[in-house]
Amino acid sequence: MTMAGPAIFESAATLSTLLATRKISAVELLREFTARVDAVDGRVRAFNSRDDAGALRLAAESDARRAAGRELGPLDGLPVAFKDVIAVDGQPLTCSSRMLANFVSPYDATVTTKLRAAGAIPWGRLNLDEFAMGSSTENSAFAPTANPWDLRCVPGGSSGGSAAAVAAGETPWALGSDTGGSIRQPAAFCGIVGLKPTYGLVSRYGLAAFASSLDQIGSLARTVEDAAVLLGAIAGHDERDSTSVRAEVPDYRAELGRRKGPWRLGVPKEFFGAGLDPEIEAAVRAAMEFYRRAGCEIREVALPLASEYAIAVYYLIATAEASSNLARYDGIRYGHRAAGATDAIDIYARSRAEGFGEEVKRRIILGTHVLSSGYYDAYYLRAQKVRTLIRAEFQNVFAACDALLSPTTPTPAFPLGAKVADPLAMYLNDIYTIGVNLAGLPAISVPCGFTSAGLPIGLQIIGRPFAEADLLAVASAYEQAHDWHRRHPQLP
């Protein structure tokens, strides 16, 4: 069996076809990717760990199924890499934290179970900002991931390992998690597609929680179609997650061809103000022009609350939830335990001091303060009220729009180390993405150009709740008419 060319930059859909037509075997395909990771990951540092042996076994099983003439789905035989916050039975689950550096998950997340059932191969573990807290993957306790387009730059975060691995041809696609932009922002920085589903569409069971009311697992892929296929495999109600919704899961890929527009597309005027990089603004306005020419109605809309208060509200609610969610990492039964502790309180204090990094500690302290007696009403309760208003604001806008267009990020990828010392500047990375999480909406980032320095630019498209099929169709229409997604970084 021979290949038409290197498989590493092909879309998952193409790879699936190659498998179906016996142009390549699942084992051969996996070997291509392990070889690629061996070749480049020393510089990209996207992977925390790999289970090549287990993956090869599953690939061989897939090949055996195919040889037996069974009808196989579009994921069968394809490797999937996981952000290292999603549980895979028998694989490390580090959250890129010293706290869990030696932790191996004894169970599968629901998304893992679903992917296994679809024949996909859980293979590698991808780097992130520790416990998904950050926007550059520099908060990893292990190593900062580099942006494949410019190794001196960050890949974004917190799903930076996921985005970089896809961009660098180390995996056809990956799962990430998005709490305030953690899929979309790195996807934009790395020139790939990143989809954050509606809150409740994908089970969170097995996703190490950062902020429970905001976290959502989603796909990072080369194409909108691949993102749709991966979403279809992981979406759906799960009785193990009370916040998962009994929503119908359509065949997203089939729907891509059925939904042609034209659409009414809103453009939040506040998202084009001060702080937006001019090259990004130009690229996004060009994308708006594309839709206009395609017959869509482009209308300016206002999101004054989301633009003004989303970051403040987010850092109250997310840190409050995180302070409680991360309390379980105490060194008692699993995870890092400090040596020399004298009693239980001492075990907690020392283990957590040693096990957590600076940003995680900062957010735990913030969140603990937010929930403290005497501050709860002023901070947490008020933030929840503003969150309700932000959700209503989006709802109003969607009365007259099918989707919203905006930049994914205000700036392109920035140099490693540039914002490490300034948490507030780092938080502003998520200014266009955070409101979406507060409102529980689906959103996607698709490549829409490059800066003069050759760094990717992302277009964010925001959809109505559970209208992923429409969202993907809007994104696909743009992708079909452009070839940004066909460009790949030339790794030195």
Add this chain to the structure above:
Amino acid sequence: MKFEAVIGLEVHVQLRTRSKMFTRVAAGYGEPPNTLTDPVVLALPGALPVMNKAALDQIIKAGLMLGCTIAPVCKWDRKNYFYPDSPKNYQISQYDQPICRGGAVEIELPGPARNIMGEHKRIPLTRIHLEEDVGKLTHGAADSLVDYNRAGTPLMEIVSEPALHSAEEAFAFLTSLRLTLQQGGVSDCDMEKGQLRCDANVSIRPVGETRLGTKVELKNLNSISFVRDGIAHEIRRQIAVVEGGGAISQETRQYDGEAGTSAAMRSKEMAHDYRYFPDPDLMPVQVDEAWKAAIRATVPELPFDRQRRLMERFHLPYTITSVLVPDPAQADFFEAAAAPGGQAQAIGNWIANDLLRELAGANRTLAESPIRPAHIAGLVQLVDTGVISSPGAREVFAQMFRTGERPEVVVERLGLRQATDTGDLERWVAEAIAANPKAAAEFKAGNEKALNAVKGAVMKAAKGKANPKLVDEAVRRQLG
């Protein structure tokens, strides 16, 4: 100065459910350590809670039995604190919206004598809420061990108003509450297994004062007797402090039931800030009228209501009902044997006195009794219709207990049937009158007691097999 005690109780009760509060792993007691666990119980990264509906059913049932108002929505909060018995380091509980509010526990205080019903009171409840139990710590010399088998067991916290005024009332409260919850099948309330645990808030104030005094929380009251003794001890301690010119400090004290002493555990300054907030992993659950109605249909008669009914409908004495009612199986046994208006009292006596004594002696439960309700009903019927005598009935009972035979079978086998052949009887009566002319004359002259001598002679002739009632009738007829 006279003092009055004011006591409020916080009672934790494990609900009887097959699985734990927020996961499907089994709830249980006595299993090898850390076997009743799963990712949720152990709080592994990524594990999520899902509410056990059966636990909510159980607490709603408890609330309905106790006359509480059931909230239209079951909402969950996180109570944050670090302790090794709680692997998440927060407890899922209900803070500002407990599922049950109000309600009351009816109690009975000791009466003036054992056979006289004591005063009844209704002790109002503040709230009942649902939460998850924590694990169990065992402290060694150099280390501590944690067993998470208990962690996550559905637990309800019942909070009474500060409306109890003596250790006896607190004792009666727990006794009544335990019985009610057991009878509802809500909990087994086995204190030795930690299924029912009680903390008491105790304060004193001068009689006539309406403001509450400084309260002391008593912990570790791990039997109902310890609750009574611990509270009594604490009331005496507080009175002694105040009378000695001291002041009560707000603190938590641990009572040592064996030693009969208490010691301070922690003061108010060390109180926790639990940072309660709504649990984002759990959606509020609506409890609609249909749900409540379905549970209401399963609510059994309350123990005190049943006792009153048995006394009124069957004319059972208080002492018998106090024996039968605390064990629903006994009261059910009685009601299966007795028909209203029949020989209910005799049936009650046979069960409460004879059967229970024999079962206890044979170390058997009522369910294992060879004597069934129909046996008792039949036995009483045989006595009532004069087929057998009272001494004969004792023998029949003893035989039935050994063999499980029906009473009629025993009577025939042992030849215990009383003589009812009127030919013999009339002849014995005639002979007895002839042999006792003086007694016969005195009776005719109006001395009712004189009849006994004649009847005694008849019974002697009949060798005890004559029915006393028939004898009485025959003697009066022949003398009349």
